Amino acid sequence: MTVAVIKKREPATDPQKVFHYTDLQRTKPTRENDPYEYLAGWGNRHQSEVIPGALPVAQNNPQDRGFGLYTEGITASAFAAPRAVNMSTYMYRARPSAAHRGYRELKDNKSHIENCFLSLNPAVETLPQQAEWSPFPLPAADGDKIDFADGLHTLCGSGDPNLRQGLALYVYMVNSSMENRAYCNTDGDFLITPQLGILDIQTEMGRLFAQPGEIIVIPRGVRFRIGLGPGTTRARGHVAEVWGAIWELPDLGPLGGHGLANPRDFLYPTAHIDANLHVSFTVVVKNNGRHMAIEQNHSPFDVVAWHGNCLPYKYDLTKFASQNATSIDHTDPSVNTVLTARSHDPHSPLADYLWFGPRWDVATNSFRPPYFHRNSASELLACIYGAGLGRSDEFQPGGCSYEGGHTPHGGFGDEYVLEAVLQANEPRRILENQMTIMVESSRTFLFTEYARTICGVMSAQSTDPAVWDKLPDRFSAHPLTKGLLARVAEDKARAKEASDYYHSLDLLKDAPKREITGVE
Secondary structure, X not given: OOOOOOOOXXXXXXXXXXXXXXXXXXXXXXXXXXXXXXEEOOOOOEXXXXXXXXXXXXXXXXXXXXXXXEEEEEEOOOOOOOHHHOOEEEEEEOOOOOOOOOEEEOOOOOOEOOOOEOOOOOOOEEOOOOEEEOOOOOOOOOOOOOOOOOOEEEEEEEEEHHHXXXXXXXXXXXXXXXXXXXXXXXXXXXXXXXXXXXXXXXXXXXXXXXXXXXXXXXXXXXXXXXXXXOOOOOEEEEEEEEEOOOOEOOOOHHHOOOOEOOHHHOEEEOOOOOOOOOOOEEEEEEEOOEEEEEEEOXXXXXXXXEEEOOOOEEEEHHHOEOOOOOOOOOOOHHHHEEEEEOOOOOOOOOEEEEEEOOEEEOOOOOOOOOOOEOOOOEEEEEEEEOOOOOOOOOOOOOOEXXXXXXOOEOOOOHHHHHHHHHOOOOOEEEOOOOEEEEEEEOOOOEEOHHHHHHOOOEEOOOOOHHHHHHOOOOOOOOOOHHXXXXXXXXXXXXXXXXXXXXXXXXXXXXOOOOOOOOOO
């Protein structure tokens, strides 16, 4: 009798080395080091309060019920937008946001912000060829303090926030928490992807903990403060901003109700207030791509209770329920869409945010790596950790690469050569211990001076032709190809001759002649 050996499954401990979040065997929806509690569920109208009873029941704008709070609303949609897309939140706070000392120019800002991506702007240019950036330079740990407002730099984009159409892509490199400073983006929604270091983010609605492999979305107009998390002295990451649209879950079509990024895995903050609310604050405001500042003598993080659906949220990319070809062929990258932002064209999104992480590769009788392609979309890839999916060895965590719309691209590495020779059909796990994200758009990206020259890590040239030597021409260089093509030409000539015979016939012209003597 054969005795089955049962192998105990031990929980994984490193989120960057899991095949999926479930390998951690957690009974909570957060990683072990996340100190905060969250509300779960995409698109819900959540509510939360610090003090029980501070949240009014059955009304939005109550009379003072003893807490001395002010009602303040924020909207992310038009007042009369249909219910399905109507977004707003009511906050009950110690001091209204309107209580400040006015706007001023932020002259000492160290960031590089550009939001006008129109062809008439001489500060931005197209990159028709492929481009790549080595890891973006971090500020010195013991140098000048660079927080998020100072360390945000625009790489590229399309459109203009004043037109409420378009997007912009950024990198941030910081060595300091925002001290008595907050940030408010009045142009669009920020999607933040940490690459290096943990972020401890405070928003008006509560706190969020974000580390590499997780993402944060902060809606337009919501104030937030980014701090460095435990053990983090410097941080780096990527930001995708959309104008005139919001980040949404993609429709699933024939997949049904589940798959890709599942709604239950999106986490929202719970209400939290600062311990000391009577402290001076500077709120850095991005308005039409320009940094301004307002000063106030109270913390902007004084919301005691709130309810609504215009809220910041987080998502762990290791929870992504990937879909793939289980019989033949390579699936399009759109099947890896985590979030999407709509454009005015219902058939082409403004932007898709895509995931490339560990998964099974099982397509049989197929060339499994991505085929060579000239997509209509512009693509910016960024490696978060691990080996990544770049086109050269220079593609490392902390950098990124770019292919413009209809720019020919594809792989030339050893895996292409081995795949063509081995013709593997066995299932295999791919992209283990790595995470790569991509933002793609139906628009053409224009690149800033910071991306082209100031950052000093850009390589914008066509691929070295020598790399294609790994992919030899096995067709035209083959000794039998010339004879094969000659035979094809002969076959075509014979087929044409046979076809021409039938088209040359004229039965009426060639029929025997006879006289017509009369009509019967």
